[in-house]
Amino acid sequence: MKTKTDYKSILIEINILTIAIAIIAVAVYFFLVPSHTSISSMSGLGIVLSNFVPLPLSAITMILNVVLLIIGFFTCGKEFGLKTVYTSVMLPVFLGIFENIFPNTGSITNSQELDVLCYILVVSVGLSILFNRNASSGGLAKIMNKYFHMELGKAMSLSGMCVALSAALVYDKKTVVLSVLGTYFNGIVLDHFIFDHNIKRRVCIITKKEEELRQFIVRDLHSGATIYEAIGAYNMEKRNEIITIVDKGEYQKLMKYINQEDPEAFITVYTVSDMRYLPKK
Numbered sequence: 577m578k579t580k581t582d583y584k585s586i587l588i589e590i591n592i593l594t595i596a597i598a599i600i601a602v603a604v605y606f607f608l609v610p611s612h613t614s615i616s617s618m619s620g621l622g623i624v625l626s627n628f629v630p631l632p633l634s635a636i637t638m639i640l641n642v643v644l645l646i647i648g649f650f651t652c653g654k655e656f657g658l659k660t661v662y663t664s665v666m667l668p669v670f671l672g673i674f675e676n677i678f679p680n681t682g683s684i685t686n687s688q689e690l691d692v693l694c695y696i697l698v699v700s701v702g703l704s705i706l707f708n709r710n711a712s713s714g715g716l717a718k719i720m721n722k723y724f725h726m727e728l729g730k731a732m733s734l735s736g737m738c739v740a741l742s743a744a745l746v747y748d749k750k751t752v753v754l755s756v757l758g759t760y761f762n763g764i765v766l767d768h769f770i771f772d773h774n775i776k777r778r779v780c781i782i783t784k785k786e787e788e789l790r791q792f793i794v795r796d797l798h799s800g801a802t803i804y805e806a807i808g809a810y811n812m813e814k815r816n817e818i819i820t821i822v823d824k825g826e827y828q829k830l831m832k833y834i835n836q837e838d839p840e841a842f843i844t845v846y847t848v849s850d851m852r853y854l855p856k857k
Contacts, residue, residue: 597667610682645664692757777846780818799826
């Protein structure tokens with residue numbers, strides 16, 4: 577039975593998703609549509625299809641999103657599907673509202689290039705919120721992220737390239753090039769929003785103060801670590817190597833501690849973008 581706290585959490589989640597999808601709708605209607613480019617999204621494909629199908633962009637986007645929604649629901653789990661049900665419906669709803677309140681809206685910037693740039697910046701904010709809440713405005717990039725273990729930005733860029741190239745069916749060469757470039761940079765910006773927030777580092781340390789460092793990692797950072805025996809190739813001396821995975825804040829604290837306690841410690845650092853625990857058989 578759900579408590580008041582549960583309902584409050586659900587309401588907060590809905591509000592966050594609504595704000596994110598409203599940001600995306602603003603980016604699509606006020607920047608993507610006037611630019612006539614087809615960047616990354618089903619809305620971009622809808623802009624191209626609107627030249628062939630006698631339906632408003634909101635209706636076309638609804639149809640395309642529902643198709644991907646069904647696929648995403650069965651491939652990425654119930655939680656993903658339920659959240660995407662909401663976002664997939666709300667995006668064309670917001671677009672429909674804008675179509676009625678602001679009909680025939682032209683370019684705000686009076687520049688196709690600036691429209692593309694503004695779209696990339698604004699839509700990346702909304703998409704990063706959705707992906708970090710395990711939701712999506714359409715689902716294709718999230719599906720590719722799960723099954724091909726691709727970063728979300730790269731998955732969006734790959735799937736979006738096909739959408740971008742569809743602009744060649746209707747628009748001139750400049751618009752096609754802007755669509756492709758916009759899709760590429762949209763992936764880069766999206767990766768910045770998502771992975772710069774979730775990035776972790778694998779730090780490997782060989783130090784004379786092994787026990788003190790182990791205690792610091794466990795007690796102060798509240799993190800885990802693994803200790804391996806390492807043998808130096810030059811003099812065959814045995815030393816222990818401590819390996820830990822930390823986030824950005826923990827990494828800064830760890831480096832500060834090592835610089836203070838053992839400046840001569842040998843350290844190697846690797847970027848970690850994905851961690852998984854294998855289930856016990």
